[in-house]
Amino acid sequence: MRIWLALLLPLTLLAQESADKKEATTEKKDEKAAAASPQPQKEKELTGYIDLGARWVGHAGDFNTYRSLVNLSQGTRLLGMDVGYEPAANRLFTSLRIQGYNWGGDPYNTARFDVQKRGIYRYVGNYSNIAYYNYLPSFADVTANKGVYLNQRSYDTTRRNFENELTLFPGGRIMPYIGYSRNSDSGNGITTLVADMNEYPLRNLITWGMNEVRGGVRIEMNRWHVTLEEGGTNFKDDQGVYSTEKLTGNRTAPYLGQSLYLLSGAQYYRVRGNGAYTKVLLTANPFNWLDLSGSLVRTSPKTYASYTDTLKGSLVSGEDPLLVIPQITDSYYGNVRMPHTSASASAELRPMERLRVRTTWETDRFHTSGSGVLTTSYFLTSTATTGTPITGTDGERLDVSRNRQQVEALYDISKKYTVRGGYRYEWGDVVLKANQFITNNPVERGQLQRHIGLFGFLARPVTRLTVTGDFELADGVKTYYRSGLMDTKRINLQSRVTLPKSMLFNLIYARFDNKNPTTGINLDAVSQSTSANLQWLPNDGKRISIIADYTRSTIRSDFNYLYPLGLFPVQSLYRDNAHSGTLMADLRLPLGKNYSGHLTFGGSFVTTSGTRPSNYYQPQGRIQLPVTPKLEFFSEWKYYGLHQPTYYYEGFRSNMFTGGVRFVM
Numbered sequence: 001m002r003i004w005l006a007l008l009l010p011l012t013l014l015a016q017e018s019a020d021k022k023e024a025t026t027e028k029k030d031e032k033a034a035a036a037s038p039q040p041q042k043e044k045e046l047t048g049y050i051d052l053g054a055r056w057v058g059h060a061g062d063f064n065t066y067r068s069l070v071n072l073s074q075g076t077r078l079l080g081m082d083v084g085y086e087p088a089a090n091r092l093f094t095s096l097r098i099q100g101y102n103w104g105g106d107p108y109n110t111a112r113f114d115v116q117k118r119g120i121y122r123y124v125g126n127y128s129n130i131a132y133y134n135y136l137p138s139f140a141d142v143t144a145n146k147g148v149y150l151n152q153r154s155y156d157t158t159r160r161n162f163e164n165e166l167t168l169f170p171g172g173r174i175m176p177y178i179g180y181s182r183n184s185d186s187g188n189g190i191t192t193l194v195a196d197m198n199e200y201p202l203r204n205l206i207t208w209g210m211n212e213v214r215g216g217v218r219i220e221m222n223r224w225h226v227t228l229e230e231g232g233t234n235f236k237d238d239q240g241v242y243s244t245e246k247l248t249g250n251r252t253a254p255y256l257g258q259s260l261y262l263l264s265g266a267q268y269y270r271v272r273g274n275g276a277y278t279k280v281l282l283t284a285n286p287f288n289w290l291d292l293s294g295s296l297v298r299t300s301p302k303t304y305a306s307y308t309d310t311l312k313g314s315l316v317s318g319e320d321p322l323l324v325i326p327q328i329t330d331s332y333y334g335n336v337r338m339p340h341t342s343a344s345a346s347a348e349l350r351p352m353e354r355l356r357v358r359t360t361w362e363t364d365r366f367h368t369s370g371s372g373v374l375t376t377s378y379f380l381t382s383t384a385t386t387g388t389p390i391t392g393t394d395g396e397r398l399d400v401s402r403n404r405q406q407v408e409a410l411y412d413i414s415k416k417y418t419v420r421g422g423y424r425y426e427w428g429d430v431v432l433k434a435n436q437f438i439t440n441n442p443v444e445r446g447q448l449q450r451h452i453g454l455f456g457f458l459a460r461p462v463t464r465l466t467v468t469g470d471f472e473l474a475d476g477v478k479t480y481y482r483s484g485l486m487d488t489k490r491i492n493l494q495s496r497v498t499l500p501k502s503m504l505f506n507l508i509y510a511r512f513d514n515k516n517p518t519t520g521i522n523l524d525a526v527s528q529s530t531s532a533n534l535q536w537l538p539n540d541g542k543r544i545s546i547i548a549d550y551t552r553s554t555i556r557s558d559f560n561y562l563y564p565l566g567l568f569p570v571q572s573l574y575r576d577n578a579h580s581g582t583l584m585a586d587l588r589l590p591l592g593k594n595y596s597g598h599l600t601f602g603g604s605f606v607t608t609s610g611t612r613p614s615n616y617y618q619p620q621g622r623i624q625l626p627v628t629p630k631l632e633f634f635s636e637w638k639y640y641g642l643h644q645p646t647y648y649y650e651g652f653r654s655n656m657f658t659g660g661v662r663f664v665m
């Protein structure tokens with residue numbers, strides 16, 4: 001034993017000495033490494049940027065068309081802002097982010113506010129303001145052939161959307177939330193006051209708004225997630241048209257030897273509505289080979305409406321078309337209910353390693369029932385104070401049921417090839433009140449029935465090539481509408497090729513056919529497009545990137561619709577052949593060791609021929625130059641040009657220059 005101790009003792013001391021030397025060497029290396037590497041920088045509390053600038057606009061041609069399509073004006077703007085603030089220590093919040101774009105007079109501006117205390121709450125607010133202007137001289141204009149351009153369906157309104165949501169305990173298992181949304185629209189426009197045998201374009205005052213309040217809870221478990229929500233909406237819609245001057249209307253020929261005109265007229269309608277809804281969303285993964293999802297939405301809205309009008313002039317009586325009278329008044333009161341239920345369910349099974357089976361089911365059902373009372377008074381002389389009232393009551397009924405069921409299987413033949421096949425069945429029925437020309441039955445019935453075959457594939461024959469295809473072939477038995485889907489074919493093909501020198505090439509072909517050979521309908525509609533896209537991103541686009549895109553598309557529609565007066569068939573024929581393309585390049589400008597700018601230039605174009613030929617061009621260029629690490633200068637030029645050979649008076653040209661600075665946080 002002593003001999004072993006004598007031998008082990010020096011070995012142990014030697015090993016301890018070696019370990020001490022190794023530890024000392026390691027400590028010295030760590031000290032040198034710590035001295036050589038700088039201390040980690042403290043993360044910035046304030047990040048983001050603010051873009052301030054001004055725009056100059058010059059335009060020629062039709063200003064109303066320019067406003068309907070572009071509607072950008074000149075002036076100083078807050079072009080963009082994205083600022084984030086994450087304080088090191090704050091009891092109220094851990095992160096705050098504010099975003100805003102196109103403020104100061106642009107037709108579309110947005111704002112977003114996002115604040116949260118991690119694990120406690122998160123509030124998100126979104127606001128958008130849309131100046132909607134639509135005044136194309138050729139649209140719904142029966143006076144255009146006279147050289148007088150008075151659009152009789154135009155709008156100049158402002159739409160505002162405001163959405164808010166507060167979530168408690170974000171990222172946890174159970175997350176209660178409440179939300180509020182407000183959508184509104186106000187402004188004016190032009191619409192027609194419709195009288196018997198004539199129409200009169202009048203100014204239209206528009207005011208509507210809707211409020212929504214909702215609340216619910218999201219439950220996030222390991223293998224299932226559910227959302228339960230209850231909410232309610234209320235809305236109002238007030239519109240009115242009026243005129244205090246003599247108008248001859250759209251009718252140019254005398255009626256029974258007399259000229260029809262409107263001396264003064266006013267129409268007002270007032271709509272109020274409210275409703276509650278319940279929403280349930282569910283996703284689950286009970287087993288590794290099974291995924292489930294489903295949804296249920298139940299609503300029960302109610303609407304109440306009133307309508308009044310007073311017309312004075314030379315007017316045709318609705319009760320006696322041979323009688324021309326000086327004054328007519330109408331008043332209407334009605335209400336409607338529409339319980340609505342939508343549900344869906346889906347499942348994906350993976351019984352084998354290479355096989356996936358998906359099945360989905362959807363249903364949408366609603367019932368509309370309404371009643372109303374209309375009182376019309378006819379005045380036989382312009383001095384009469386009381387007229388002959390005629391009162392009528394009426395009711396409406398509409399029951400709609402639409403269903404869809406689909407099953408498909410995906411099989412991986414190998415790592416390079418996957419095929420897909422399936423079947424979808426669509427069916428439904430509709431019951432509605434019969435029109436006035438049907439006297440033997442108080443209701444009309446319609447049915448929907450379609451059988452659709454599905455097929456698709458994914459192929460990667462070589463490393464740099466991917467090809468996908470999706471096909472649908474439908475046999476329609478019945479459809480609701482004359483222009484509804486019947487016998488359809490759908491084709492989508494896409495290929496993606498990775499070329500040498502950091503080039504990506506995509507080729508996409510899509511075609512959709514819809515035919516209804518029923519006698520009297522003879523629907524034949526076809527739309528197809530072929531697109532090619534090339535991207536060149538050498539060195540991940542750090543110095544230069546180029547994107548080129550071209551699309552050739554065609555639309556053809558030919559079918560018979562029923563003319564409202566007499567219900568005889570009239571052919572509707574539409575053709576559109578279009579070429580569109582985009583070419584954009586982005587260059588990095590090395591200005592110094594730590595400074596670089598960007599130059600972006602290119603443009604887009606669209607040329608069409610057919611029913612409404614047009615040519616549209618939009619070249620542009622932008623340069624961005626740094627001044628300091630916290631300040632950048634940018635300047636942008638855009639050109640908008642529209643020419644329509646048929647409606648030449650709707651063409652316009654516009655040059656737009658924008659300059660500004662970016663403040664970097």
